Amino acid sequence: MKMFVDPPHIYLYRDFVDFRKSINGLTALVELELRQDAYTGALFIFCNKGKDKIKLLYWDKTGFALWYKRLDKQRFKWPSKINDEALALSEQQLDWLLSGFSVLGHEPLNYQSLL
Structure with missing residues (x-):
């Protein structure tokens, strides 16, 4: 995923979040x-x-940016068996996550036509 910024670090928050939270809550x-x-x-x-x-x-550097992604029919491969509050990711692992793969191993999403 190409973004407008090159983040120095990427952290995945382990626990699930109430998505009514926006920038201030997050x-x-x-x-x-x-x-x-x-x-x-x-x-x-x-x-x-x-x-x-x-x-x-x-x-x-000028304000907070909040991106949102919703999958249509599948679920993100969210790592649940980590002990820390956050998991540090590489840019490649972020790309894997956004593409539907597990960040801890490759498990692709499988979409099928309804036809």
Whole structure:
């Protein structure tokens, strides 16, 4: 995924998030639970309980940007068996996640035509 920024770090927030939270609520999670500075330009990834939506939050030097992606019929391969609050990802792992693969191993989504 090519973005408008080149984040110095990418963090996946392990727990599921109430998606009524927007920039302020997600920034509070970053600072209070992850104990990270939200203003560093790092990219933070959040998932809803249904695993069909993700939000990406980052500071771009002028304000916060919030990206949202919803899968049509599948679920994101969200790593649940990690002990830390956050998992550091590489840009390649972020691409895998956004493409429907597991960040801890390749398991592609399988779409089929209804015809």
